Amino acid sequence: MESNKKYWKGLEEYNNTPDFVKNNKNEFAEPLPIEDVLNEAGLSTVTPRRDFLKALGFGLGAVTLAACQSTPLKKSIPYLVKPEEVTPGIPNFYTSSFNGQSILVKTREGRPIKIEPNPNAGQFNCGTDARAQASVLDLYDVSKLKAPATVKGGQVEETTWAKIDSFVKGELAKAQAGGKKIRIVSSTVNSPSTNAVIAQFAVKYPAAKLVQYDAVSYTGIIQANQNSFGKAVLPKYNFDKADLIVSFSADFLGTWISGEEFTAQYTANRNYKSLENKKMSRHIQFESGMSLTGTNADTRVPVKLSEEGPALIALYNAITGASLPGGTLGNNTTADKVIKLAAKELLQNKGKGLVVCGSNDVSTQILVNAINAAIGSYGTTIDLDNVSHLYAGNDAEFNGLVAEMSRGEVGAVLFLNSNPAYDAANAKAFTDALAKVPAKISFSDRADETATLCDVIAINHNYLESWGDANAYEGYYSIVQPTINPVFNSRQAEESLLTWADAPVKDYYQFVRSNWEAKVLPAAGLKWNEVLEKGVITLAAKTPAAYSFTLSLDAVATSISTSSKALAKGGDQLELQVYENVPMRDGKNANNAFLQELPDPVSKVTWDNFVALAPKTAEKFKVKEFDVVTVKGANGYSVDLPVLIQPGQAQGTASIALGYGRTKVGKAGDNVGKNAFPFISFVNGTMQYASNVTITPTGGYYELAQTQTHHSFEGRAVIKEATFKEFLKNPGAGNEKGEHKDYDLWDQYEKPGNNWVMAIDLNACTGCGSCIVACNVENNIPVVGRDEVRRRREMHWIRIDRYYSYETPAGDVTKEKEIAKLEDLDHVSVVHQPMLCQHCDHAPCETVCPVLATVHSSDGLNHMAYNRCVGTRYCANNCPYKVRRFNWFNYWNDSRFDNYLNNEFTQLVLNPDVTTRSRGVMEKCSMCIQRIQGGKLQAKMEKRPLKDGDIKMACQEACSANAIIFGDSNDPNSEVSKALRSERIYYVLEEINVKPGIGYMTKIRNTDTKVQA
């Protein structure tokens, strides 16, 4: 039976709003104004013959004159002295690390242009996230300072390093002599060499101490482990060893601790290979706002923030049979049922279960530890011996620092990779206290919110210009090496510290090297150069021990109940959750245009944050989508933000993303969205991300640049899914093919050599969007900005369509009438579908091109010859997948796009193997043809046949979930051929017989429909 389950991308599609219906009909939002022209005296105007001839003559003359120019002289400037390892035209790859993850940096003629995952990365055996992919753009950011600077009265003035050094040394000596404290405020430092530098700095200045502070904190977990097991650590989670994952608002596939790594582990138990072994993990998610992880859960239960604590207590009680007080879930009967079921299943899966919680509350995390101990997670799915060093920030310590500063005890403060004036919970208290510090030094690369309050800005290198190292996990060391000479007159922060400490070795390269040679290399038995080549050192892991939990939970339960009750005010008070979203995270990279334009995986909003409300809540407060509301917190902080109606949001809650509302980050990121950090409160020694707010409509209207319904399939069935149970009975479940006759209007193409195709596993794709950024960087895709996105003109070659569907106990809702009857939209399930050019063998776009600009190749690709294209846009109108993009502007040379990529310096990030497209031409996914041709040439030069895996797409390489498999279907042994033989494979819209080259695998959900409602 062919399923006719209804999928919808957004509420406008679900409700069939007039706007949606209108826009849905047309590929392009604005039709050509032909009718207007014709109506407005267009037909009745008379063009006299003489005018016509004059215009004709002028036109001819102008064109002739314009053509009469000599060919421009092109210069060709070789190196004066060419570095031995550089061959122009051939990329070099260097190992480095980004946030602790070992990566490869691709450079061309000395310019870093792309980040790839390091295949030797060991622990981080995953792709790269959107931030890592976009990070090359930060190197070429024009908003950075070009020289060290002093700040006087808010004025930033460039100066020299000598002046900076004498000033800072003087101030530090003064502070030391005056008995004042010196504080280095940094986000988590997990670099062994940086730690050694700080230690050396403290030798010279004994008053100096490091204060670690993360904008989004994990202090709760660290403290809880200290209380429960006497180890103040962030454990290592093994999602690959978990058959059942129960998560309480932990967005572990997106932003929680190490999203990409967890994605790889998580999908290893859910992708097509695992399913072929009839194995699939199960994932239950309790959360209030819809997170990326929530969209991937088999069962997702919306719970209010105030219900999270009671739910955990209930789960603990159900598992251990204890009777802690406060475990009642009130009227959330669904949550109650699912908790009981989860408890049962966790007990069945002892040692193979994992409970994680995104809360930063120590008591809550202690309770989670107790649950994990009860189900035997320690030693299997949680490893407390090979711990993570990714986050070590201490909220209380930072608050202590603010107190010290306001008491005038601090003589000098240095900010390394931190920006508390923007992202501290109580930024006002912080800035007031900061004003009392005599010497303030920032290592920021730009005059950001904190740096402008400092005395000097000792600009730091970008990580691509730096030496360094990282120690993300116990025994896992990775190296950071420079891939370009410093572009500006910057100096590495560590080198500045060494200079100010009058250290014997001031050259940081020498310092890192000798530090490794003394401490790390002997244990691994490797030489320095070998490490530079490999990028990482993994020492033998300790055997993870099992830990027993012996703490009494009474106080913990009381604390949780009190917090919950405080949150559950009801009435006009909404429970607000501030969260990190996948593109923007904590806002440190807010000036990165690639990230700003990456649609948020859940809401598909670009270039803004918003208040997410459940449809019912919006109804209650009488607000509609895009209405501007004032959100007022308990501490008096308020912001005006547009409303976004989010299906799946728990009723009575609101969510606002952090990382927006930067004011001093640069041209692209300034004043994008509003700052939500001030909604964070400091409770029980940690930062709390839940609080109470009221909302009042301002009467304003603000249209968010949301891409969710921009490329619609007009309700055609493009998603196929089945439950795991059905799959076990019949691997082709959900993929039943309707009968239809094939009519062929096209000739058969012969593809004797290679036939490049793709398989996309919908069960592996989490929708994180790192493929989009990877594609942007690889293929020189322009950033168009908020206004153009509103006009439905985003240029992304690959997009991820996010579909909602609805499940009820009675079965799938199939008819619109039935949907109308349903009361709320709390329980929606989500499918993410990456959509890119399908390289159809019978491509509808090719048939309608009047100039043969898009034609088929003998290796199964749909080529696009930009210089032939005259911009009729017929192809886009005729593409059933809506994957063709039109260049409305010359984005590379148009002052309207100056804030994004349009300047000479930023354009150094461009991939020289891919042409930038000009105004008036169509473009679309080329299947990374430059990589295909490059791979083929490599094989030709080596006189060997092409091997499977020689060529990888940019999206495929970035994908942590291995959801994208690319290869040659003419090779029966290639991975893609094997994948395409799976019974789960279907082709989107195969009934229209365009013979697409990309097969999708049905989405499988490990659900028990009895669970819900």
Place this chain on the structure above:
Amino acid sequence: MRDISMILKSVWKSLFVFSAISVIAVSTVNAQDAKEGRTLFKAKCSSCHALDHKVVGPALEGVSDRHPEAFLLKWIPNNAAMIAAGDPAAVKLFNDNGKVAMTTFPELDEAKVKDILAYIKEGEPKAAVDPNAPKTGAQDSGTSGLSIAGIVAIVVLAIVILVILGRASKLLERLILQKQGIEIEEDVPLKVGVRKMFKNKKFVMFFILCLIICLGSFGWMGMWETGVHTGYQPVQPIKFSHELHAGINQIDCQYCHNGAFKSKNATIPSLNVCMNCHKAVQARDKYDGEISPEIKKIYASLGYDPETQKYDESKAKPMEWVRVHNLPDFAYFNHSQHVVVAEDAIRKAKGLQPNEPVCFACHGPVNTMEEIYQYSPLTMKWCINCHKETDISGQKNNAFYAKVIEAHEKIKKGEKITPALLGGLECGKCHY
């Protein structure tokens, strides 16, 4: 009857004039041996001799006047033998030049020596100095601009002669008739004739048609040539001679353009490559003991001081060569694909000699280019033609192609294996 004979006569005459002019035009000095001699001179003699001044050996200008040819034919290949044999003229010459032994050249046969002497006699040919010469001389496109102009001139001349002869014969005929006493009508005045001609619709039609065809074909040819820069020879910042480096000194192309065999870019050598030789080679002999001004430019660019032999990076500034071979932005070309992977096929297709580098296939006889110029049109048509016609069956030895070729049904049917057959004409293969 007489008219016809007159016409035939005039045609004969014009043909004679035509051929006479052609002969003059074509025989631009029988310079073959002098040219050959120049190459030999540069390779063998120029390190010790110059034409107009003394280097190590004496100036050679007028050497044929100073010595009999028979002497020179013996002396040049093996002067040592002559001196040893006690030939008085040879011994005198040896003593006159400070008893510096001249290298022997046993490889130079009589013909070659004569070539060299021809070159010395003629001096530096003007054509080689003229920058236009290589532009027009060394193309494979057939008719050059100069020869077209020549033909047009000849045709015009022939027409003029025809007209004059025609008038003359008419006059003569009239005179004969007058002598015979036959009355003839007075000739119609020319003006009236022209006016009458223009009233003839058929003639006007024919005239206009001719004009349209002429202008049209001119336009058509002009359009095809638009943006084609064959012969483009910009002035470079250094007068670098490929003839000297690649031709006479036989330096392998790869020594400098080392990217060609691994990368898409052939690469212009960085200046440190120049310095491998030019740290020592300064051509002082040709500049009265001074360093060659062109070599000085290398030093200036690198901030190198030849006296102290030290580099000063602060004075270094990049060398801005003018790009000669410009492909459109949207065309992808990879050198290594052509010179490594397809070397044999290209050699065969372009008929290169084994001693010629494969680069000559597209870049032309670089070893004779005093200054580099664009040899091939670099148009898409030019690319496509080669991809259509080149037989690449030899690629079967490459395991990559072996597999691809095996899969092709058409090849089994005996079709010629060309890049086009393997998809080499598809847009995306070069345009992305």
